[in-house]
Amino acid sequence: MKNDMQFTGKNGEFQIRHMVEKTQLNFPVANEEGIKSSVTQTFGGDCKLDQNHFLLEPVSIENLHNNRSTRNVWCTINRKEHVSLTGVSAQAEYAHFLGKEEEVTFDAGFMWQETKRELKEQKIEAAVRIFAPLGVPAELMQVRVTNKSDMDMCVRVTSAIPIYGRSADNLRDHRHVTSLLHRIRTTGRGVICKPVLSFDERGHQKNHMIYFEMGSQGDGTKPESFFPTVESFIGETGTFLAPDALKNKEKGCPAGCTVDGKEAMGAMAFPEITLAAGAHVDYILLGGMTEDPKLAEQAAEMFCTTKQADAAFEQAKNYWNGLVNISFETGNPKEDSYLKWICFQPVLRRIYGCSFLPYHDYGRGGRGWRDLWQDCLSLLILDPKEVRSMILNSFAGVRFDGTNATIIGDKPGEFVADRNNITRVWMDHAYWPFVTTKLYLNQTGDLDILDQKVAYFKDPQAKRGTAGDAEWTPAYGMRQKDVNGNIYEGTVLEHLLLQNLCAFYEAGEHGMMRLRGADWNDALDMAAEKGESVAFTCAYIGNLRDLADTLEKYEAASGKKEITLAKEMEILIRQDRTSYDSAEKRNVVLNNYVSQCVHNISGEQISVDISTLVQNLRERADWYTGLIRTQEWVTDENGNGWFNGYYDNHGRPVEGKRDNHVRMMLTGQVFSVMGNVADDAQTAAITKSADLYLYKKEVGGYRLNTDFKEEKFDLGRMFGFAYGEKENGAVFSHMTVMYANALYQRGFVKEGYRALYTLLEQAMNTPVSLMYPGIPEYFDADGKGKYPYLTGAASWYMMTMVTQIFGFRGEWGDLVLEPKILLRQFDESGNYSAQFPFRGQTYAVVYQNPQKKEYGDYQITEVWLDGQRYAGETNTGICIPFAVLEGKENHTLRIVLG
Numbered sequence: 001m002k003n004d005m006q007f008t009g010k011n012g013e014f015q016i017r018h019m020v021e022k023t024q025l026n027f028p029v030a031n032e033e034g035i036k037s038s039v040t041q042t043f044g045g046d047c048k049l050d051q052n053h054f055l056l057e058p059v060s061i062e063n064l065h066n067n068r069s070t071r072n073v074w075c076t077i078n079r080k081e082h083v084s085l086t087g088v089s090a091q092a093e094y095a096h097f098l099g100k101e102e103e104v105t106f107d108a109g110f111m112w113q114e115t116k117r118e119l120k121e122q123k124i125e126a127a128v129r130i131f132a133p134l135g136v137p138a139e140l141m142q143v144r145v146t147n148k149s150d151m152d153m154c155v156r157v158t159s160a161i162p163i164y165g166r167s168a169d170n171l172r173d174h175r176h177v178t179s180l181l182h183r184i185r186t187t188g189r190g191v192i193c194k195p196v197l198s199f200d201e202r203g204h205q206k207n208h209m210i211y212f213e214m215g216s217q218g219d220g221t222k223p224e225s226f227f228p229t230v231e232s233f234i235g236e237t238g239t240f241l242a243p244d245a246l247k248n249k250e251k252g253c254p255a256g257c258t259v260d261g262k263e264a265m266g267a268m269a270f271p272e273i274t275l276a277a278g279a280h281v282d283y284i285l286l287g288g289m290t291e292d293p294k295l296a297e298q299a300a301e302m303f304c305t306t307k308q309a310d311a312a313f314e315q316a317k318n319y320w321n322g323l324v325n326i327s328f329e330t331g332n333p334k335e336d337s338y339l340k341w342i343c344f345q346p347v348l349r350r351i352y353g354c355s356f357l358p359y360h361d362y363g364r365g366g367r368g369w370r371d372l373w374q375d376c377l378s379l380l381i382l383d384p385k386e387v388r389s390m391i392l393n394s395f396a397g398v399r400f401d402g403t404n405a406t407i408i409g410d411k412p413g414e415f416v417a418d419r420n421n422i423t424r425v426w427m428d429h430a431y432w433p434f435v436t437t438k439l440y441l442n443q444t445g446d447l448d449i450l451d452q453k454v455a456y457f458k459d460p461q462a463k464r465g466t467a468g469d470a471e472w473t474p475a476y477g478m479r480q481k482d483v484n485g486n487i488y489e490g491t492v493l494e495h496l497l498l499q500n501l502c503a504f505y506e507a508g509e510h511g512m513m514r515l516r517g518a519d520w521n522d523a524l525d526m527a528a529e530k531g532e533s534v535a536f537t538c539a540y541i542g543n544l545r546d547l548a549d550t551l552e553k554y555e556a557a558s559g560k561k562e563i564t565l566a567k568e569m570e571i572l573i574r575q576d577r578t579s580y581d582s583a584e585k586r587n588v589v590l591n592n593y594v595s596q597c598v599h600n601i602s603g604e605q606i607s608v609d610i611s612t613l614v615q616n617l618r619e620r621a622d623w624y625t626g627l628i629r630t631q632e633w634v635t636d637e638n639g640n641g642w643f644n645g646y647y648d649n650h651g652r653p654v655e656g657k658r659d660n661h662v663r664m665m666l667t668g669q670v671f672s673v674m675g676n677v678a679d680d681a682q683t684a685a686i687t688k689s690a691d692l693y694l695y696k697k698e699v700g701g702y703r704l705n706t707d708f709k710e711e712k713f714d715l716g717r718m719f720g721f722a723y724g725e726k727e728n729g730a731v732f733s734h735m736t737v738m739y740a741n742a743l744y745q746r747g748f749v750k751e752g753y754r755a756l757y758t759l760l761e762q763a764m765n766t767p768v769s770l771m772y773p774g775i776p777e778y779f780d781a782d783g784k785g786k787y788p789y790l791t792g793a794a795s796w797y798m799m800t801m802v803t804q805i806f807g808f809r810g811e812w813g814d815l816v817l818e819p820k821i822l823l824r825q826f827d828e829s830g831n832y833s834a835q836f837p838f839r840g841q842t843y844a845v846v847y848q849n850p851q852k853k854e855y856g857d858y859q860i861t862e863v864w865l866d867g868q869r870y871a872g873e874t875n876t877g878i879c880i881p882f883a884v885l886e887g888k889e890n891h892t893l894r895i896v897l898g
Contacts, residue, residue, distance in 0.1 A: 004766050005773065007333060011321040012340040013109040014773060020101055021087065023065040026358050027113045027772065028348050028789055029139055031132035031316070035288065036356045037139050039113055039130055040064055041106060043071040043086040047139055047287065048356065052167040052198065055211050055289050061358040067240050071130070072160040073143050073285070074246060077122055078153055079272075082246045085126035085143060085157075087117055090241040108772070110320035110344055112313065123149035133312040134319055136299045138212075138288025142309050146280040156272040158246065159285050162230060163264035165193045165211040167200075174199055180261040181207070186226040188255045189300040190214030190286075193264035208291045213266025214300035218282025218309075225252030227267035229259055282306040323347055325382060325842070326802065327835045331827025338764055339801065341773035345794030346378035352790055359777075359787040367408045369397065370520070371792065373432035378795035380436070380443050381802050382837065387440055388449060395433065395454040395495045400480050400488075400568075400597045401464045402502025404429050405457050415457055415478070425465040427506070428519040428536045430499035434543050437496065439799075441550065444839065445813015445882065447557050450550075453489035456480035463594040464506065465516070471599045482603025493554070494565050500543050501572040504620060505590035507583035508532035510647055511627060513540065520735075521667060521704075523718030523727035527649035531715065534632050535645040535668040541621045541628075542675030548617040553812060555610045563613075567604040568596045573613065577623060625677050633682070636662055640692060641685040643672045649714035664693045665705040666735050674742035687743070687751045699724070700731035700762035700779035702739060702755055724781025731779040733759060733793035741796055744804035749820045749855050756800060808836050808845060811879060817863070817895055818877030819847050823854040839882060842890050849897045862896035 005014045021041040029037040037056075038045035044064055047055040057069040073085040084092055087102060095101060105116040112131035119126065127144040147153055170178045181195040192212045198205040215223050227233035227245050232252070235244025245252065245267070252269050266287060275281055286303055290296060303309050324343045328336045353367045354360055367375070372394055379387050397405040397415040403425050405415035441447060458480040462469040479487045490498075508514045508530065515531030518524045524531070555561065565573070571593050580586045596602075628643070634656035635641040645668020646654040655663045669686045672678040678686060694703045707729055712719040718727035726732075736759050743752035762779055763769050769776075769785040775794055777787030803809035805825075807818035815838060826832050830849040835842065849858060860878055863871040866888070871878055885891060 007337040008107070009109065010327070011109060011324070012337050012344065012773060013107070014337065016106040019104045019106045021104065022770065024061055024358075025770070025772065026064060027108060028352065028357060029111055029113070029130055029132050030348075030351045031111070031134055031137075032351075033132075033135065033137040035132045035137055035139055036352055037130075037132065038357050039071075041104070041115065042088050043115075043128065043130065043141070044069055044088070045358065046164075048168075049137065049289050051169075051355075053209055053289055054164050054166065054168055055287055057162065057164040058168040058171050059358050064358055068162060069164070070240065071141060071285075071287075072240070073126075073128065073141075073283070074158045074160060074243075075124070075126070075145055076156040076158070076246065076272075077124070079156070081122065083119055083122055083124075085117065085145065086115070086128055088241065090239075093241065109317060110324070112317060118148070123147070124153075129313070131313055131316050133303060134316050136288060136295070136302070137290050138286050138299055140303055140309060140312065141285040141287075142306070142313070143283040143285065144280050145275065145283075147275045147277055150277050152274050152276050154272060155275045155281065156270065157281075157283055158269045159213070159215055159267060159283070160227075160233060160240070160243065161213050161266040161285070161287060162240075163191065163193050163211050163213060163266050163287075165195055165209075165264055167198065170199060179263045182260065182262060182264055184228045184259045184262065184264050186228050186253060186255050186257050187214075187297055187300075188222050189216055189297065189304065190223070190268060191226055191228045191264065191266045192296055209289055210291065210293065210296055211264070211289050212287065212296040213268070214286040214296065215268045215270070216284050216300070216304040217270055218284065218306035220304045221271060222255075223268035224271045225254055225269045226257070227252045227265055227269070228257065229262040230265045231262055232259075233265045233267045284309045320344075320347075323382065325835075325837050326798070328801075329827075329831075329833040330825060331831070334764060335760065338760060338773050339798075342775050342794050343378070343382065343798050345774055345789055345791065346375050346382070346798070348789045349375055349791070349794070354790055357788075357790060360790050369404055369406050369408070369426075369429050370432045372408050373436045374792040374795050376436045377439055377799050380439050381798055384440070384443055385840070388444075388446065391433075391437060391440060391449065392452055392454055392492070395492055396479075397457050398433075398495050398499060399458065399461070400456045400498070400566075400601060401462065401594045402430055402499045403461070403464050404499075405459070423461055423465045424517040426518050426522070427503065427513055427516045427533055428539070430503045431536060431539050431543060433499060434496050434547065437492070438546055438550065442812060443810035445810070447554055447812075450491060450493040450554055452492050454492060454495060455487050455489050456495075462598045464502070464590075467598065469599050481600050483600045484603060485600075486603065488566075488601060488603055490566055491564070493551075493563060494569070496547060497565065498569060498572070500540060500547060501569070502590065502593070503540050504544070505572065505580070505586040505593070507586040508647060509583055509651055510631070511583050512632075512647065513537045515646065518716070519667075521716070521718070521727055523721075524646065524716035526713050526716045527647075530647065530649045530651040532647040533645070534628060534643060534647075535665075535671045537624065538628065538643075538668070538671040538675040538677040540675075541624050541677055542671070544617045544621040544624075545676065548614045548621070551610050551614050551617075557812075560610065562607045562609055564605045565608055567602050567606050568593060570606055571596075573608060573616065577619065580620070581623070628672070628677050629679070629682070636689075640689045641682065642689045643668045643678065643682075643686070645669070646715065648712065654715060659709075661709055662693050662706055663708055664689065666690065666694055666702055666732075666739060667704070670735055670739045670742050673746055674738065676746075680746070683743075683746055683748060687748060690739075695758075696731070697758055699781065699783040700733075700736075701758035702731060702736045703729045704732040704735055705729050722781070726778060726780075726786070730781070730786075731759070731762070733775050733778060733791055734796065737775075737793045737796040737800060741800040741804060744800060744820055749822065752800075752804070752820075753822055753825075756797070802834075802836060806832075806834055806836070806845065806847075807877065808834075808838070808843070810838065813839070814882050815880045815885060816877060817845075817860070817880070817893070819860075819895070819897070820855060821847060821849075823849070823852060826852070839885075841885065841888065843893055844891070845893045845895070847895050847897060851898055853897065858897040860895055861898040862894075864892075864894040864896075866892055
C-alpha cells in the first residue's frame with residue numbers, strides 16, 4: 001500500500017489515499033440472502049451463493065489478476081476515447097508499466113467498498129461503490145462520473161460484467177460444453193441467463209437458477225442496448241481490456257433479444273448524454289442469482305434510481321454496523337478500529353464458511369465441526385440469544401461412539417459425514433463442544449440446557465471410524481435408533497460425557513490419546529497408526545476437570561443427586577484407576593463400548609450418582625496430569641523446558657533436542673497451560689522457552705514450531721511446506737491467540753499481552769502485513785498476512801479481550817469484573833473503556849487507574865453501578881449477582897483501581 005490506512009469512522013471505516021492497486025488484496029461483500037462476494041481494488045473477484053452457483057467466474061488468490069472476471073465499467077468520452085472507471089483497461093495496464101498510475105482513493109467499511117479514481121488527462125472523476133443490499137440475493141454497484149473540466153463533454157457509459165452462471169466445478173470440467181446450456185435474453189433493464197441443466201455427469205439436474213445483471217441510470221433511465229454474450233462484446237480480435245464492441249462502436253442488441261449456447265455477458269450501453277462542466281451522472285448495476293423467475297426484474301425496479309440505491313446502502317451499512325455491539329476506547333483509536341474488525345470477522349466466517357474467499361479456496365463450501373463451535377464463542381459475546389438453539393442443533397452431529405459428522409449442512413441440525421466422503425476422525429473434535437457449552441453456561445446461567453434431549457448422528461461409520469455398519473441403509477435415516485426402531489435421544493450432558501470419555505479411552509502406546517486423522521492442526525495428517533497428541537490430551541484433561549465443576553454446580557442448582565445416562569455408557573464410567581492406568585486396558589474398555597453400538601443401541605438408561613461421577617472425573621484428570629508432567633517434559637542442554645506435544649508414526653516423541661536442533665511446537669504448550677496440566681513453574685519455563693525458540697517479533701510473534709529441518713512425513717504434510725509458511729513455522733494467529741488466552745487465565749498477564757499484542761501490531765503494520773484491518777490466519781516468513789477474515793483466531797481474540805483483559809464475563813449467569821490490564825494499556829488519564837453486551841443488556845464500562853499502578857499492584861477499590869456506589873474494596877475481582885442488574889437495558893460501570 002502506498003499510504004497507511006486512516007480510519008475515518010467509529011465503525012471501522014477506513015481510507016487509503018493515493019493508492020496503488022494490489023491485485024491480491026480483496027474485500028468481502030455479502031448479505032444474509034446468500035450472496036458471498038470477493039472484490040479487489042479494481043472490482044475483480046467473484047460472486048456466488050455456494051459451490052454450485054457462481055454469478056462471476058470463480059477465482060483463487062493466484063488468479064485475482066485475471067481481468068476476465070472483473071466488474072468493469074467503461075466510459076466513452078466525446079465519442080472517441082474509452083476509459084475504464086474501475087481501472088481495468090489496456091491503457092491502465094500500460095500506465096502501470098510506465099509507473100504512471102492514476103490517483104485512487106479507497107474507502108471501505110463492513111461489507112462495502114468505494115474507489116474514487118481521478119482521470120486527470122480525461123478530466124473526469126469516477127466513484128464506484130459496491131455492497132449487497134438487504135433482502136435480495138444480489139450485489140449492487142453505484143457508479144458516479146463527474147466532469148472535472150470547465151467544458152461540457154459527451155459521455156456514454158457501458159457496463160461490462162461477464163456472467164459465469166454455473167458450478168465452480170465447470171471452471172475446467174466441461175467449460176465450453178456448459179456454455180451450450182445457456183439460454184440468454186435481454187430485458188428492459190438487463191441481461192438474464194438461465195442454463196437448461198446443472199451439468200454433472202453423475203446425474204444432470206434441471207436448472208432453476210437465474211443469473212442476472214441489471215442496470216439503470218441514476219434517474220431511472222433504462223439501458224439503450226445490450227451485449228449479452230462475451231463474443232458480442234469483445235469480438236474476435238478484442239479482449240476484456242480492449243473490447244471490439246467499443247473500438248468498433250457497435251450498437252448492441254435491444255431489449256427482447258435471445259441467444260442460446262454462448263458465454264453470457266452482462267454488458268449494457270446507456271444513452272449518450274452531455275455532461276455539463278462540474279456536473280455528475282449516476283448509474284446503478286445490480287447482479288445476482290435467484291430461482292424466482294420474477295425477482296430479477298423486480299429487483300431492477302427496486303434499485304433503479306440513485307435515491308433508492310443510496311437508501312439501500314444506508315440500510316445495509318446500519319445493519320452490519322449494528323451486529324458489532326462491542327466498542328473499545330483504549331486511548332489508541334487505530335487499535336480500537338482494528339478490534340472492531342476483529343469482532344466483525346466471526347460474522348464473516350458464519351457467512352463465508354472456510355471456502356468462499358480467494359485465499360480460502362480449499363474445500364467445497366460449508367463450515368467444519370470445530371469452526372461451528374468456535375464461531376459460537378464470539379456469538380456468545382456479541383449476541384447470545386440464538387446460541388442455545390445452535391448448540392442443541394449441533395449436538396445432533398455427535399455419533400454414539402463419540403465421533404461426529406465433520407461438515408455442517410445448510411439447515412439447522414443437518415450434517416454430512418465428511419466433505420470428500422472419506423472416513424476420518426479428528427481426535428480434537430470432541431473437545432470443542434464443551435468449551436462452547438461451558439462459556440454458554442457461564443454467560444447465561446442456563447443450566448437447564450444440560451437436561452435438553454438431543455438425537456445422535458448415524459451413518460455407515462462405526463467403531464470410531466475403524467469399521468462400518470453393514471446393516472445401515474439410507475432408509476434408516478441419519479439419526480441413531482434403538483432396538484425397537486425408535487430414534488434415541490440423550491441429554492446434552494450425556495453427549496458431553498460420552499464425547500470426552502470416549503476420547504479418554506482411545507490411547508496410543510505411550511498412554512496419550514491417539515492422533516488419528518489429525519488434531520486441531522489438520523496438517524498433522526500422516527501419523528494415524530502410531531501418532532499421539534499430547535497437546536490435546538492436555539486439552540481433554542482440562543475438559544474432565546471442568547465437567548466435574550459443571551456437574552457440581554448442576555447438582556447444587558437443580559437439587560438432583562443423580563443423572564440418567566445411556567446404559568451402554570456404564571462401561572465408560574464405572575471404571576477405577578486400575579482399569580485405565582495403561583493404554584492396553586483403556587483400549588479394551590473402548591472396544592467393548594463401541595462394539596455395543598455398531599448398529600442399534602438398547603435404548604435403556606441407568607442412573608448415576610453425581611458426586612461419585614465428579615470424583616471419578618477428577619481422579620482421571622489428576623492421574624493423567626501426573627503422567628504427562630513426568631513423562632512428557634523435555635529440556636535443552638541449558639535446562640530450558642517445555643512439553644513434548646506429539647508422537648510420530650514411528651512412535652517417537654517429536655519434541656526436544658535432536659541432531660543438534662531444538663524441536664518445539666506451540667500447540668502442546670498452549671493446552672498444557674490452558675488445561676492446568678503445567679504447574680506454575682512449568683508454565684514460567686514454557687514462556688521462557690517459547691520466547692527463546694518460537695518468538696520472532698518482525699513476523700508477528702510466536703511461530704507454530706521451530707524448523708525441524710526434515711520432511712517429516714511420519715507426522716504430517718505440514719513438513720512439506722516451506723518453513724515459515726502456513727502450519728510449518730508460520731505465526732499462526734489462532735494458536736498464538738489461544739496461547740495468550742491460556743496465559744491470561746493462569747495469571748501470566750505480561751506474557752499473555754506480549755503474545756496478543758505482537759500479533760495485533762503486525763497486522764497494523766500495513767506496509768509489511770499488506771492487508772486490510774483484521775487478523776489473518778497466519779503471517780508468512782516475510783510477515784505478510786495470509787488468509788484474512790476467515791479464522792477462528794478472531795473469536796478467541798475477541799473473547800480474550802473481553803473476558804480476560806477487561807475481565808468482563810459471566811460466571812454461572814452472574815457478572816464478574818476481574819481486570820488484567822497492564823499499565824501501558826491505560827490512556828493518559830489512566831482510563832480503559834469499552835462497551836459490551838451481557839444477557840440482553842448493554843454495559844458502558846470504564847476502569848480508572850488514577851494512581852497509575854501496574855497489574856499485580858492494584859486491586860478494585862470502588863465499584864459504581866449506574867452512578868451509585870455498589871461496593872468498596874474487593875481485592876482483584878468482584879461478582880455482581882444478575883438479580884441486581886435485571887430490569888434495565890443499559891448500565892454504566894465505573895471501577896476504580898488503587
